[in-house]
Amino acid sequence: MDLMPLEAKLGAKAVVADSSGMDRYVRDLMDTQSSSPLAVLRPASTEDVATAVQWCRQQGLAIVPQGGLTGLCSAAVPMNGEAAVILSLDRMKTIRDIDPLDNTMTVDAGVVLADVRAAAENADRYFPLSHGAQGSSLIGGNLSTNCGGNNAIRYGVARDQVLGLEAVLPDGTIWNGLRRLRKNTAGYDVKQLLIGAEGTLGVITGAVLKLRPYPHNRVTALVAVQSPEAALSLLRDLETHVGETISAFELIPEVAVSFALTMDNARYPLDAMHDWNLLIEAETPARAFELETALEAGLASAMENGLVEDAVIARSAAQRDAFWFLREAVATYFVEDTSCLKSDTAVPVSRVPQFIANTVAALADNLPGVRTAPFGHLGDGNIHVNVVRPADMDAAEFIPHREALSRVIEVEALKLGGTISAEHGIGRLKRDHFLGIVDPVERNLMNRLKAAIDRDKIMNPGVIL
Ligand SMILES: Cc1cc2nc3c(=O)[nH]c(=O)nc-3n(C[C@H](O)[C@H](O)[C@H](O)COP(=O)(O)OP(=O)(O)OC[C@H]3O[C@@H](n4cnc5c(N)ncnc54)[C@H](O)[C@@H]3O)c2cc1C
Known part of the structure; x- marks a missing residue:
């Protein structure tokens, strides 16, 4: 394949075709066995993404969009030996704009999630999406997987954080939907179709993200309960004390704590080990609300009622970090043990x-x-x-x-x-099972949408459908 004409258009940095250069783009954290891509394309702008997509289409090549490679469904590297290129967003790292009055941040798709959060904080604003891979996943990947993370209980999932979107469609046209509107009922909500599509309907190149006031008032607790039933009753009880401020309510059973404690620097803060533990966080920008007092009161009353066995509240940032470190060490342990079976179910x-x-x-x-x-x-x-x-x-x-x-x-x-x-998506990993269980009407609708938007079937083939 002659890549020179493309290189002439996009620049030498944007086309990687030697195997050592491609090495870091062909393996995800799941250790997915990728088939060799023809090239890794690293465009630096939305226009260059459009040029790359048009070129791939003319050449009849499949395109696998790629973010930070932290996805857990084998969806960001080519497989099955198809003639494919990887299109990495890793050079598109500009925070285009922060508007404190609109409470928005407009970003390139290649900005690392942790950098989005830090930029918001520097502007005294909050971007609540947060999870164990936030230091390396990219916002375009987060939107494409519609990831959830630790704060979804309060703020919703990735799709709830987006006001506008920019994408390159499979025919190479650029769709500029970078609106900052809080309300918009003019037609179908196209952005929500691309969010969660795992790269099968186009390449997300930019987004207008919703910001919130920074929650300076925050309390974090590690709480032991007897059972998941007790945990659930506690959640509903605490809401009557702290209102809708609960921003994380994470269950950690003893067996998970024991795995986490094999990781360096993980510590369990309670005196004795308990069967079921919760990391609970509540936060609000309202400085006058006595949040810590309210949470303490809720936990004390739950202890009297026998719902809570033991609890400790973080009294410093270091203590809070240690609680979260323990929680994230659980996830990291399971990723590092590549033989471990990971699942991502939800029930009411x-x-x-x-x-x-x-x-x-x-x-x-x-x-x-x-x-x-x-x-x-x-x-x-x-x-x-x-x-x-x-x-x-x-x-x-x-x-x-x-x-x-x-x-x-x-x-x-x-x-x-x-x-x-x-929250992880379907990818290639769960595709066959998904197709076996999805409602036939829904499946038919998805097939028709895919065929209408990606007529040449070049976008991430084999993923979802
Ligand atoms: C330790 C650990 C903890 C995690 N915790 C959570 C968690 O709590 N909640 C959660 O939801 N996930 C979690 N994840 C999973 C993962 O971080 C998310 O799925 C994340 O959103 C993937 O982003 P990424 O940039 O790495 O995307 P990638 O893995 O590179 O790609 C994922 C998918 O998005 C597509 N894609 C990427 N960028 C684009 C783009 N710009 N346009 C179109 N398609 C694109 C790819 O083709 C692929 O289908 C965790 C992962 C790890 C390793």
């Missing part, structure tokens, strides 16, 4: 306790000795049931079991009115 919040009990029992029946850690975003009903191999089984022996164990978890979620993917 009220069904979480039943879901956990049923799933843990069904997994033990399927493979005795598995170490099951149901953890995560209890406040959203989004429990990651991650499964570590039995202590006496090696990784190679365990890996063939993962498929069946995944089905066990997903079947239990579906029985309770849940979903097989709450």
